[in-house]
Structures are given as structure tokens and as C-alpha cells.
Amino acid sequence: xxxxxxxxxxxxxxxxxxxxxxxxxxxxxxxxxxxxxxxxxxxxxxxxxxxxxxxxxxxxxxxxxxxxxxxxxxxxxxxxxxxxxxxxxxxxxxxxxxxxxxxxxxxxxxxxxxxxxxxxxxxxxxxxxxxxxxxxxxxxxxxxxxxxxxxxxxxxxxxxxxxxxxxxxxxxxxxxxxxxxxxxxxxxxxxxxxxxxxxxxxxxxxxxxxxxxxxxxxxxxxxxxxxxxxxxxxxxxxxxxxxxxxxxxxxxxxxxxxxxxxxxxxxxxxxxxxxxxxxxxxxxxxxxxxxxxxxxxxxxxxxx
Amino acid sequence: xxxxxxxxxxxxxxxxxxxxxxxxxxxxxxxxxxxxxxxxxxxxxxxxxxxxxxxxxxxxxxxxxxxxxxxxxxxxxxxxxxxxxxxxxxxxxxxxxxxxxxxxxxxxxxxxxxxxxxxxxxxxxxxxxxxxxxxxxxxxxxxxxxxxxxxxxxxxxxxxxxxxxxxxxxxxxxxxxxxxxxxxxxxxxxxxxxxxxxxxxxxxxxxxxxxxxxxxxxxxxxxxxxxxxxxxxxxxxxxxxxxxxxxxxxxxxxxxxxxxxxxxxxxxxxxxxxxxxxxxxxxxxxxxxxxxxxxxxxxxxxxxxxxxxxxxxxxxxxxx
Numbered sequence: 001x002x003x004x005x006x007x008x009x010x011x012x013x014x015x016x017x018x019x020x021x022x023x024x025x026x027x028x029x030x031x032x033x034x035x036x037x038x039x040x041x042x043x044x045x046x047x048x049x050x051x052x053x054x055x056x057x058x059x060x061x062x063x064x065x066x067x068x069x070x071x072x073x074x075x076x077x078x079x080x081x082x083x084x085x086x087x088x089x090x091x092x093x094x095x096x097x098x099x100x101x102x103x104x105x106x107x108x109x110x111x112x113x114x115x116x117x118x119x120x121x122x123x124x125x126x127x128x129x130x131x132x133x134x135x136x137x138x139x140x141x142x143x144x145x146x147x148x149x150x151x152x153x154x155x156x157x158x159x160x161x162x163x164x165x166x167x168x169x170x171x172x173x174x175x176x177x178x179x180x181x182x183x184x185x186x187x188x189x190x191x192x193x194x195x196x197x198x199x200x201x202x203x204x205x206x207x208x209x210x211x212x213x214x215x216x217x218x219x220x221x222x223x224x225x226x227x228x229x230x231x232x233x234x235x236x237x238x239x240x241x242x243x244x245x246x247x248x249x250x251x252x253x254x255x256x257x258x259x260x261x262x263x264x265x266x267x268x269x270x271x272x273x274x275x276x277x278x279x280x281x282x283x284x285x286x287x288x289x290x291x292x293x294x295x296x297x298x299x300x301x302x303x304x
Numbered sequence: 305x306x307x308x309x310x311x312x313x314x315x316x317x318x319x320x321x322x323x324x325x326x327x328x329x330x331x332x333x334x335x336x337x338x339x340x341x342x343x344x345x346x347x348x349x350x351x352x353x354x355x356x357x358x359x360x361x362x363x364x365x366x367x368x369x370x371x372x373x374x375x376x377x378x379x380x381x382x383x384x385x386x387x388x389x390x391x392x393x394x395x396x397x398x399x400x401x402x403x404x405x406x407x408x409x410x411x412x413x414x415x416x417x418x419x420x421x422x423x424x425x426x427x428x429x430x431x432x433x434x435x436x437x438x439x440x441x442x443x444x445x446x447x448x449x450x451x452x453x454x455x456x457x458x459x460x461x462x463x464x465x466x467x468x469x470x471x472x473x474x475x476x477x478x479x480x481x482x483x484x485x486x487x488x489x490x491x492x493x494x495x496x497x498x499x500x501x502x503x504x505x506x507x508x509x510x511x512x513x514x515x516x517x518x519x520x521x522x523x524x525x526x527x528x529x530x531x532x533x534x535x536x537x538x539x540x541x542x543x544x545x546x547x548x549x550x551x552x553x554x555x556x557x558x559x560x561x562x563x564x565x566x567x568x569x570x571x572x573x574x575x576x577x578x579x580x581x582x583x584x585x586x587x588x589x590x591x592x593x594x595x596x597x598x599x600x601x602x603x604x605x606x607x608x609x610x611x612x613x614x615x616x617x618x619x620x621x622x623x624x
């Protein structure tokens with residue numbers, strides 16, 4: 001009996017809220033579909049490149065790294081999306097670029113999520129000097145142009161994928177810190193926080209067990225909305241040459257090389273651009289739906 | 305004579321607001337013997353809750369417990385304890401039940417998760433044992449089908465049941481003292497009676513002492529043996545419960561009793577004239593004099609002494 005009980009974590013109420021929202025929100029479903037496609041493609045690429053040495057994609061489409069004499073081909077039966085300046089198949093490269101986008105998008109948002117939530121919760125909970133110091137730091141971060149700051153970090157510490165993730169993670173962090181702080185300010189006044197204190201719980205326990213779980217949904221909304229921006233930021237960094245470095249395939253890099261050939265072969269920039277656009281859009285559509293699902297004002301009594 | 309379980313000496317808790325100093329508790333003294341129940345009554349803003357929170361040392365800036373206050377609990381001064389030792393007192397040796405059961409539980413966790421967390425904070429039990437203990441506790445506070453109910457969220461409980469859960473949390477470590485801060489105020493009358501019954505039962509069963517804070521005079525005789533009447537952060541009167549209710553000495557206590565509706569007697573209520581004074585700028589002398597019909601010039605000038613009238617009967621009024 002107890003064995004079962006200890007693992008019984010009932011479905012959290014917010015899981016229900018989300019599933020109800022998605023059932024009626026068609027654009028969000030479309031966004032969700034695209035995100036699934038993106039993840040599927042990223043997982044496929046990971047398997048293909050680590051275990052099969054790009055054999056699967058080579059048989060299905062073409063080797064994304066293999067240079068051929070057919071440069072600047074428009075879309076055709078052999079190359080659905082055309083070829084680039086080295087004659088590489090753009091479709092295969094767009095698919096391979098999804099892996100970078102997913103890794104960088106998720107991990108940089110994860111970085112901002114963890115640090116932003118912690119900083120915001122600590123600032124909001126303790127208030128006073130702690131709040132002042134932390135939030136002023138966050139505001140300084142907010143006031144620096146994001147891309148310039150990311151460029152600065154990458155220029156100092158070197159352009160590789162980890163530094164890009166950290167740089168983009170830092171520039172997105174203030175959003176999380178601010179949202180969580182404002183939530184925590186109201187949560188810490190609720191009676192269950194005082195009750196927890198009266199039961200002898202430590203401040204750290206109260207923050208982790210009582211404050212953050214009650215504030216986390218708004219951070220989740222920010223997270224879904226930020227993945228799109230993070231992917232855009234990484235693409236921008238790569239476009240400027242400070243992001244992901246070749247031979248790693250990234251949409252931003254493809255866009256960058258496409259720019260030079262814009263008048264000879266517009267497809268070179270069009271397809272990676274489309275991929276970036278669709279990814280950012282789908283995360284935004286899903287983010288909007290998640291926000292609506294958590295908005296108590298939009299919630300009717302019977303779908304609780 | 306044995307030492308009392310709790311003895312509060314000259315407790316003063318002030319709040320330093322931008323508008324002035326609020327003397328929420330201003331020189332409160334009382335003792336509580338082991339196993340006894342003490343009631344604190346008074347209007348809103350009379351300092352009852354702050355007294356309770358001061359004993360738990362849950363006063364946060366701008367509030368401050370002044371130097372010279374002493375809260376002796378089982379022979380130690382709680383005010384001298386470092387914060388980490390104080391944490392092992394809270395919930396373990398002294399616990400508190402709050403006013404509003406609707407907001408005192410965390411809405412995102414199940415009842416079981418919250419109960420086991422409290423149990424595991426103070427007792428060295430495995431998760432499994434803690435869950436079993438939680439079930440026993442819920443049974444003890446009269447929640448039927450506790451095996452199923454511990455998987456429920458607070459919103460699936462009614463107000464009275466939530467208060468039962470909070471009481472279960474408060475008694476989980478068999479505290480020596482429970483401070484119940486208006487535990488029945490947010491509940492309807494029939495539920496109130498049941499919660500009072502439960503508290504009384506539990507108090508007898510585990511032999512804990514109880515401080516019952518309320519503004520409800522009708523309830524207080526049901527559960528406590530001794531009563532303190534507070535007004536503007538000070539104690540006006542103290543005595544054995546039935547005696548104090550049948551024969552109030554202080555005009556304020558008398559006024560409180562007259563403002564109580566009685567279903568048997570039809571007629572006008574006699575509320576106390578005026579309202580509770582501004583806490584920042586309280587009246588001089590006896591704090592009650594602007595509303596008191598017996599007030600004299602003397603009342604305006606000096607705070608009356610807290611006199612012993614007879615055994616176990618104290619009052620602070622110039623009439624005696």
C-alpha cells in the first residue's frame with residue numbers, strides 16, 4: 001500500500017489545464033506539430049551522425065557535408081531545396097541544422113531558466129538589500145543590448161557552442177528573474193508560507209518547496225516563448241560569424257553564406273531562413289497557448 | 305511550585321512603520337502551566353495574533369521584539385535562542401494553527417506530501433513510515449478514508465477538513481504547546497463546534513498545553529480554563545473563564561459581553577461606543593478611557609496598575 005503511495009504523484013492540475021487548452025487551439029496544435037517535427041529531425045540527426053556516420057541521410061537525400069561540382073543549383077528533383085556554393089544539398093543541411101538549433105535553444109533556455117528562477121526567487125523572498133543588489137544586477141544586464149553583450153562574451157571566451165549557449169542564456173535570464181520575483185512577492189505573503197515557518201521549515205526549504213512551485217508556471221510560459229528567441233539569437237550570432245563554427249551545420253551560418261549569393265541563388269538563404277522562422281513561430285504559438293492555459297482569468301469554472 | 309511551561313514576561317513587540325511606531329504588544333505578562341488551556345480574547349488589532357507570533361518568534365521587520373522581553377519555555381528563554389535552534393522548536397515543541405485554512409495549505413502539493421514533509425523535518429523517519437504516520441494523524445483528526453485522501457490536493461477539501469489537516473500538521477510531533485490563532489473564524493458555526501471538540505479531545509489525549517486566540521467569547525468557555533482580555537497590546541483583565549464571563553470586572557470585558565447577541569433575549573445589542581484607537585497614536589493613560597463610561601481624569605493620565613483582586617483574578621482598572 002505505502003509502496004505504491006510513495007510513488008503516486010497524481011497528475012498535477014496544470015497538466016490538465018494544458019491539455020484542455022491545446023484541444024481547442026488549432027494554431028497551437030500546428031506549432032506543436034512543427035516542434036515535434038523539429039525534435040524528431042534533431043534526434044534523427046544525432047543518431048545518424050553518431051552511429052551511422054551520415055549513411056542514412058546520404059542514402060535518403062544526400063551527404064550534407066559532401067562537396068560536389070553542382071554549385072548554386074535551384075530546387076530540382078535531385079535537390080529539393082537546391083545546392084549551395086560548394087554544391088552541398090540544402091535540404092540535408094537544413095535537416096542537420098535542426099540538431100544545433102534544438103541543442104542550443106533548449107540548453108540556453110535551460111540555463112536562463114535555472115539561474116533566472118533562482119535569482120528571482122531569492123530576490124523576491126528575502127527582499128531588502130538582497131533584492132536590491134540582485135535586481136539591480138539583473139537590470140544592468142537588461143539594459144545592455146543583448147546581441148552586443150553576447151558578441152562580447154563570445155569574442156572574449158572564444159566562439160564555440162558552449163560559449164554561445166552561455167552567452168544567449170545570460171542575455172535571456174533577466175526575463176525569468178523578473179517574472180519570478182514579482183510572483184514570489186505575492187506568494188511569500190500567503191499564509192501557507194507563514195504556516196511553513198511556524199512548522200519549523202528552513203528558508204531554503206520554503207523557497208524550494210513552497211515558493212518556487214507556486215511561481216513556476218509563469219516561468220514555464222517565459223521559457224516556451226524564449227526558445228524561439230534563443231534560436232534566433234544563436235542564428236544571429238552565427239550569421240555574424242561569432243556563433244557556431246563550420247563544419248558544424250547551423251541555420252544562421254547557412255543564412256550568412258546565403259547572403260553573399262542572394263542575387264545568384266536566393267534559395268540558399270531562403271530555406272534556412274524559413275526553418276528559423278517556422279521554429280521561432282511554432283514556439284511562440286505554443287508559448288501563447290501555455291500562457292492562456294495558466295491564465296486564471298481565461299479559465300472557466302467547469303474546466304478545472 | 306513547579307515552573308510553568310511557558311511564562312511570558314514583559315513582552316513588547318513594536319512595528320516601526322514609516323508613519324510611526326505601532327506598539328502591537330506592549331508589556332504582556334502571563335504564565336501557562338503544562339496541560340492547561342489559556343484563551344486570549346480581544347478585538348481585531350488588540351495584539352492577540354502578534355503575541356502568538358512573538359512566542360514563535362515569527363516577527364519580521366519592520367516588527368521587532370524589544371530587549372527586556374522574556375519568553376521562558378521549558379526553562380529556556382526563546383528570545384535568546386539562535387535561529388537554527390528556534391527552527392527545531394517550531395512545529396516540534398510549539399506549533400501554531402492559523403486562522404484561514406483556505407490559504408494555509410500550499411495549493412500545488414497534495415495533503416500527503418505536505419504532511420510527510422513536516423513529519424520528516426522533525427523526525428527521523430523514512431518516506432514510508434512518514435506516510436503511515438500521516439495516515440494515522442489524519443485518522444486522529446477525524447478525516448475518513450485517509451489512505452485515499454492523502455493523495456488529494458487542498459482544493460478538494462472543505463474548509464473544516466483543511467483546518468483538520470492543519471491541526472494534524474500541528475500535532476504531528478506531539479508539541480508541548482499549540483497556539484491556535486482564531487482557528488474557527490473562517491468556518492461556519494457547526495464546523496466550529498466540531499473543530500473545538502477536536503482540539504479539546506486532542507489536548508486531553510496528548511496532554512499538550514493550548515493557547516487559544518479568538519474574538520469569539522461564546523466559544524472560549526468551551527475549551528479554555530483561563531482567559532486573558534487584551535486591548536491595544538495590553539492585558540486588561542485575567543481570570544478563570546466562567547467567573548470572568550459571568551462577572552466581568554473591567555468595563556471593556558463587560559462591553560464585549562454586552563455586544564454578544566443572545567438568541568433567547570430579543571432586543572438591541574449594546575455595542576461598545578467608538579472604535580479601537582489608532583495603533584500609532586494610542587490614547588494616554590488607560591487605553592480604554594475614550595470609550596469607557598466610567599472614565600475619570602485620572603484614567604486619562606495614568607495607566608492603571610494590574611492589580612490582583614482575589615486569587616487568580618487580575619484587572620487593570622481604577623474602579624478596583
